[in-house]
Amino acid sequence: MGSEITSLTEDFIPTRYSLLSRLQNWGDEASWKDFFDTYWRLIYSVARRAGLTETEAQEVVQETVISVAKSIHRFRRDPKSGSFKGWLRNLTRWRIADQLRKRTRLPGYEDLTGGGRLPEPDEIPDTPDESAGARWEEEWQANLLQAAIDRVRQQVKEEQFQMFDLQVLREWPVERIAETLGVSAARVYLAKHRVTSMIKKEVRTLQKKWDQI
Amino acid sequence: MGPNLTFPAGEDPPPPIPEHELLGLIGTGSSGHVWLAKNALGAFRAVKIVRENSFNYGGAFDREWQGVLKFEPISRSHDGLVDILQVGGSKEAGYFYYVMELADDIISGQVVIQGRYLPRTLSRDIERRGRLPIGECVRTGAAIASALSFLHRHDLLHCDVKPSNIIFVNGFPKLADAGLVSEVFKPGARVGTEGFIAPEGSGTPEADVYSLGKVLYEISTGKDRNEYPELPPDLGETAEDRDVVQFNKIVLRSCRANPRQRFRSAEDLLTALVSFQFCQHQLRKAKAWRYSARLLAWCGLVVALVASVLMVWRVVWLLTHGK
Numbered sequence: 001m002g003s004e005i006t007s008l009t010e011d012f013i014p015t016r017y018s019l020l021s022r023l024q025n026w027g028d029e030a031s032w033k034d035f036f037d038t039y040w041r042l043i044y045s046v047a048r049r050a051g052l053t054e055t056e057a058q059e060v061v062q063e064t065v066i067s068v069a070k071s072i073h074r075f076r077r078d079p080k081s082g083s084f085k086g087w088l089r090n091l092t093r094w095r096i097a098d099q100l101r102k103r104t105r106l107p108g109y110e111d112l113t114g115g116g117r118l119p120e121p122d123e124i125p126d127t128p129d130e131s132a133g134a135r136w137e138e139e140w141q142a143n144l145l146q147a148a149i150d151r152v153r154q155q156v157k158e159e160q161f162q163m164f165d166l167q168v169l170r171e172w173p174v175e176r177i178a179e180t181l182g183v184s185a186a187r188v189y190l191a192k193h194r195v196t197s198m199i200k201k202e203v204r205t206l207q208k209k210w211d212q213i
Numbered sequence: 214m215g216p217n218l219t220f221p222a223g224e225d226p227p228p229p230i231p232e233h234e235l236l237g238l239i240g241t242g243s244s245g246h247v248w249l250a251k252n253a254l255g256a257f258r259a260v261k262i263v264r265e266n267s268f269n270y271g272g273a274f275d276r277e278w279q280g281v282l283k284f285e286p287i288s289r290s291h292d293g294l295v296d297i298l299q300v301g302g303s304k305e306a307g308y309f310y311y312v313m314e315l316a317d318d319i320i321s322g323q324v325v326i327q328g329r330y331l332p333r334t335l336s337r338d339i340e341r342r343g344r345l346p347i348g349e350c351v352r353t354g355a356a357i358a359s360a361l362s363f364l365h366r367h368d369l370l371h372c373d374v375k376p377s378n379i380i381f382v383n384g385f386p387k388l389a390d391a392g393l394v395s396e397v398f399k400p401g402a403r404v405g406t407e408g409f410i411a412p413e414g415s416g417t418p419e420a421d422v423y424s425l426g427k428v429l430y431e432i433s434t435g436k437d438r439n440e441y442p443e444l445p446p447d448l449g450e451t452a453e454d455r456d457v458v459q460f461n462k463i464v465l466r467s468c469r470a471n472p473r474q475r476f477r478s479a480e481d482l483l484t485a486l487v488s489f490q491f492c493q494h495q496l497r498k499a500k501a502w503r504y505s506a507r508l509l510a511w512c513g514l515v516v517a518l519v520a521s522v523l524m525v526w527r528v529v530w531l532l533t534h535g536k
Contacts (some may be wrong), residue, residue: 158465158467159442160468162461165443180458181458
């Protein structure tokens with residue numbers, strides 16, 4: 001579903017920023033879960049693109065979330081920290097670098113790398129062909145959309161989500177969906193409209209919640 | 214990947230299990246290890262050993278111990294529950310164990326080849342085969358719904374229904390892992406496995422129905438529970454695919470976020486599955502009958518046409534030959 005999501009990103013993502021606040025209360029379990037649900041895929045995906053294994057990437061996700069928890073207060077107090085988006089990118093890259101360093105301690109590492117030098121954080125290949133910032137931005141937007149879809153998935157009636165999924169993400173003709181699911185074409189159109197609106201709203205809510213600090 | 218004949222590094226060796234010889238490690242969970250064992254009569258068994266020090270807090274050990282004690286007496290009274298044959302150990306000893314019937318091997322079934330045994334679970338079936346035929350989903354769902362209904366009638370909850378806790382014994386699906394079995398109806402608790410836990414939390418019969426609904430979703434679509442309610446990517450227009458869509462209605466009703474909109478009990482889910490199977494069977498029978506009737510009608514028409522042609526030809530022949 002990744003390519004469909006990427007192609008839909010522009011439709012769903014409005015360009016505006018708002019405040020991140022809930023992350024600061026780390027005693028609130030719901031905030032942890034909310035943050036994790038929203039960003040784990042982004043961090044994981046970047047880690048995998050950097051050449052880490054599944055297990056290593058999972059560890060990067062955990063370590064990055066812990067880093068966020070530890071330093072979110074400091075980040076908020078320091079006006080030089082920049083945007084949350086850029087700060088999270090740096091934390092992710094540092095944790096990826098940590099994982100790469102760990103490899104050097106494994107027996108046989110020299111054989112695997114041919115005795116090569118370990119890449120520095122700035123050299124982590126999160127994009128081989130574009131600028132690192134643009135690539136991160138693309139991942140960021142795609143992740144936000146996916147997080148919004150996942151939230152809406154929990155909110156709408158399952159049948160409506162299935163109609164949306166078949167029509168928008170799999171591009172089935174309306175007539176085929178109506179025949180397969182045994183519903184009228186009008187219901188299919190209505191489901192698409194409703195779910196799409198909810199996803200747009202959810203993207204705006206997510207941005208409001210996390211994107212500005 | 215067969216049994217590991219040594220115990221995990223950094224851990225104490227397994228305690229002796231009376232009248233059983235431990236042959237190798239075949240499974241590791243959050244609460245303990247499962248060993249392949251042979252009893253005094255030479256029959257293969259599975260032995261789960263649970264140690265108090267493997268839990269983060271003491272209450273979890275007690276909870277699992279109580280779960281097994283409640284599950285053991287009724288486990289052998291229903292075909293859909295894995296049989297617990299022996300229980301031992303104590304809190305004072307810091308461990309307990311229970312001996313269970315052994316799941317089929319993933320390849321050789323009940324024939325156990327030491328060193329190559331791998332238990333057949335529903336999750337391994339999905340891994341190997343992708344989405345399962347709907348007939349198989351219905352049979353598996355009915356067996357587990359019946360087992361859950363039996364547990365609920367005894368005021369017990371399973372609280373951890375998921376594909377890796379459904380094993381096959383002689384090809385028959387059974388609900389395993391009594392670790393979270395509880396008689397305490399404590400709505401809102403989040404015990405179990407994320408993705409299979411109902412939105413309102415576990416601790417009620419409706420929550421067990423929800424978990425089974427997610428199992429049915431995974432086996433009928435081949436997709437992960439977190440992708441619910443997406444339909445299979447390869448959904449086409451075959452008779453099997455039409456069955457998937459129909460079966461999906463049962464899945465959706467089992468997994469409603471609002472428990473009031475779900476099947477009211479495992480018994481109701483079982484009834485829906487049996488009705489589905491019956492209706493599909495009747496539909497197929499009716500379709501087959503209609504097909505046969507149409508074929509017969511066409512055959513009759515062809516015979517009538519041939520007879521008419523022959524009759525006309527005979528009349529013409531008689532007239533032309535002047536008889």
